[in-house]
Amino acid sequence: MLSKFALTFFRMSVVIAIKNAAATAIQALYQQNFTADDVSVNITKPEFEGEYTVVVFSFTKFSRLKPEETGKQLGEYLLAHYPALFTGFNVVKGFLNLQIQDQYWIQYLQTAHSNKTVGQQPANGRKVMVEYSSPNTNKPLHLGHLRNNFLGYSVAEIYKANGFEVIKANLVNDRGIHICKSMLAWQMFSHGETPQSSGIKGDHLVGDFYVHFEKVLRDQAEPIISRVLDGNLKDFEGAEKDKIEKLHNATHKPEVQADKEKLAKVQDEIKELSRNKTEIMQQAKIMLQQWEAGNPEVRALWATMNGWVYEGFNKTYQRLGIDFDKMYYESNTYLLGKDLVEEGLRKGVLFRKEDNSVWIDLTADGLDEKLLLRGDGTSVYMTQDLGTARLKYDDYHMEESLYVVADEQNYHFKVLKLILQKLQEPCADGIYHLSYGMVELPHGRMKSREGTVVDADDLIEEMVKTAAEQTEELGKTKGFSEEELRELYETIGLGAMKFFLLKVDPKKKMVFNPEESIDLHGFTGPFIQYSYARIKSILREFSTADLEELTGYSHNTALLPMEKELIMLCEQFNAILLEAQREMSPAVIANYAFLLAQTFNSFYAKKEEGKYIYSVRDAENEDKKKLRLQIAILTANTIKQSLKFMGIAVPERM
RNA sequence: GGACCGGUAGCUCAGCUGGAUAGAGCAGCUGCCUUCUAAGCAGCAGGUCAUUGGUUCGAAUCCAAUCCGGUUCACCA
Incomplete structure (x- = not known):
């Protein structure tokens, strides 16, 4: 059993536990004020013994000892004072490699495996708005919108996972x-x-x-x-x-x-x-x-045609699994912002030129003068956005407001935030431009005038078709009804597409080659979906009763390397979700989910002397069987949740 | 010209809050279905981390300069 002390650490994740322990040790050993944040902890390289490594170079100025000596002192202290956490250590140069108690991992496994919503944190009382999609109503959605939609949806889900209340907003450019x-x-x-x-x-x-x-x-x-x-x-x-x-x-x-x-x-x-x-x-x-x-005839035609567009958009959104909590329409917001300008003039933040136009001078901030009202009193894009920012805040009073908009508008959003700050609007500091790079074709940007725009509906259709072809080619359609197959192809095709667009760091531009269809092998959504389906297939070997009576086994033999590796990886999930939120990057989760799936596949296929050494069904004893069942369940749940936060579904069979 | 972003294997990308011998996937080559699903696994090969200088115990990572590519600097949205 773990000590109470270790259990406290257990809730924080092992890396934080190690950092805290190391910081405490430094204070005790060298009488230095040292915080956990100053401790650098890495995963131990596979060629060395241990699970996590503390880098000790920076401590030598306190210890006045060689790195090796310092590491040894620290290791001995940790082993003596945290016996529930550490079972051993070794020092190589300035690296202190720590071995963690198996009981620690088993404890995590026991609690986490039954948690179907692993990764989901309790509400933290904070609110964030994510504005994304924001289409024009004169054209259908294209590849660029897809990156935007997937990114916005996923970041919103990541915030939710971390306990935020999220408002997904769509500001439609309908006029x-x-x-x-x-x-x-x-x-x-x-x-x-x-x-x-x-x-x-x-x-x-x-x-x-x-x-x-x-x-x-x-x-x-x-x-x-x-x-x-x-x-x-x-x-x-x-x-x-x-x-x-x-x-x-x-x-x-x-x-x-x-x-x-x-x-x-x-x-x-x-x-x-x-x-x-x-x-x-x-x-x-x-x-x-x-x-x-307000010409009634023009307005009527406008309403009719926009209605057609919304009907089309909704079909696409629905198929993509994209949703919104709040719709804003520019036809309602395009006149906003003028009162903000009036207030700005009164406050002396803005000024009027001879031709009656209103400006803000941002030259002191290294930017230019920016127009906010034309000479004839009409407003510009920026004015509208100022007003809409205030409207959003009045509607929800959120702490953070994200705008998922392509990086060609970096300057615009920099200026928008700055102006709101100068106007002392309460929403100003929470504004964050989630800027993402364009999706380009091998020969450069998509150009509507050259007809190279990749249509979203076409691409979805093509991906689903590819998924169907490959499934049939592999002869994996047996045991599915027509309806189930249709659903499976949607899951795989959309999974491939979403993963493809989300696996790259959002702020980088990316290349899409329409000549080659999106891969279903390797670092892809279907690879991870497949790994999940295979775990489910393993679990189908067991009865529900088997799967429910997993706790309470006695675990006497040590964890085997890949058993430990999988539990360790799963244990990192919360930290990964936090990082993904901090970076506002689903790519962090994509990389993690792939690593996890890949590791499970190795675990599944690992063979020694003709035997599958991690076999669940044919485990060497009942305790191992239960342990591996828990590992399989935990891994499956963690994969499923990872993909869920990317907006990707998993099939039970494929 | 100013500001911002990028340059890592043939291709697409991780790694960038400094840590051990720079990692994946695809493409190429070799093996593995008598297996709980081969959309998989194991392995081989592939690198001047754009260039130069600096900071230090240590730099792909930080700083400076340079080169290349992109975006932006509208009384367009």
């Missing part, structure tokens, strides 16, 4: 010029087509009209652009004419022509101005004004 483009194209070219009449999913139908708009726009812009390049500026007048003239002249300057990048930039600007001059673009702008003025 603006881009939606008017789809609407206008529908009016002009659809002949009244609807999702019902065409059989096309609503978000895709609306997206098709957006593409149609862009095509017409391109056709109309082309002659204007060539006229400008020829020096004919008849399409422009007034200030615009001056501007385009300047740009046109610039294209002939030798220094611009020599700098390809600069030339491309000037030409892009000419194109953009020309596109604005097209008839169809003018119409779209008129429609936007009508929308803002």
Whole structure:
């Protein structure tokens, strides 16, 4: 039995127990003020004896002894004062390798194996909002949204696991010029087509009209652009004419022509101005004004088409297993923020220029001046976001507010937080931009104009199909009903996709090759799912009664290496979840789940002299059988929970 | 030009709050189904951790400079 002392440590995880013990030892041995955080503890390298290693180099300045001597003193102290925790030690150079009592691991196993929600911490009374997904309603979801959705969902689940109350929020960009483009194209070219009449999913139908708009726009812009390049500026007048003239002249300057990048930039600007001059673009702008003025016809069309899109999005969300607690719509929030600006002016944080526009000066913080209200009193993106930040806080009073948004908006969020801090908004300090890298194709970014955008629904369908093909190829469909197979393929296909997008550190950009389908072998979701299913298959060898009477065995023989290794790994789960939350990175869990599955697979297959030495069913005695059953159950539960926090389901058989 | 991010095996990535001989997966090569599920296991091969300098007992990890790639610096969202 463990001492009361050791039991206290037991609840904190063994690494923390070791750190505390080591810090206490340093204080006692060398009369130094030393905290547990100053102790560096690593997992012992496999070539040395022991489970955890304390690095002692930094203690030598207190001990005034060689690292080896210091390690020996510390080891002896720990062994003498914590006999319930340590059973032995050895010192190699400055590394103190500690051997942990088997009883410690067994104790963890006994308590944890029956816990179906292992990893889940009790409520901590703190609240966090995670805003993610945030789609535009003019196009269907694509690969980039998938990374965003999976990331947001997973981080929210990780916070929940650590005891937070979480509000998953979705701020839908449901208004603006881009939606008017789809609407206008529908009016002009659809002949009244609807999702019902065409059989096309609503978000895709609306997206098709957006593409149609862009095509017409391109056709109309082309002659204007060539006229400008020829020096004919008849399409422009007034200030615009001056501007385009300047740009046109610039294209002939030798220094611009020599700098390809600069030339491309000037030409892009000419194109953009020309596109604005097209008839169809003018119409779209008129429609936007009508929308803002509340024109009933425009509003009705807008509501109808957005309705189609939501229907489509909801199908996709449902299939992905993504959900939200709170929806925000930009059509309701885009006017917010003006009162914040008024208050800012009164406080003297903001200032007004001659043309009546309102700005904040951030040059002291190494940034620029930032516009918050145009001269005509209308607001910009930033103003809206300021207002929405306050709205969210008024709604929930959360301590933390995460925004899952791609890293191209790093500057925006830096400025957003800074302005809120200067305005002394209570929400300011809790704002965190969970910035993630773009998903790129082998040849660079996805570009809608080049038609290289990977559609989310297509990709899901393809992955599920791949899962079906592989399952059939392996001849693993026996004993499943049609319905069960469909469900299995969803689980595997989505598992592969989610794991693929979550296994990489969020802040790094990543590459997706649409030519190769996502792998189902190696460091993948299906590998881990398979490992889980195999454990379940082992457990099916036993009756429910067998599985329920596992405690109370006497354990006299020492734990074998891989038995111990698996329990140790499982014991690290809580620490992993904390790290994943601190880093806001599901990748931490992905790596852990893979390691755990891989370790169990080795355990399962380990053979000596033709015998499976870790066999559960054919264990050498009843006690070992019970022990290994507990290990199998604990491992399965830990794998299942790990994947759950990544939004990935596990199959009982595959 | 300023700011920020990245550069680790052929490819995709871990490791980065300094610790022992830098790890996985894929691709390549060799073995293992008389097994509780081979979507697996065991092994071989593969490295100037972009470069240079510094900090120290110790640097892929921290600092500086340089090179390469990306993002951003709109009265767009």
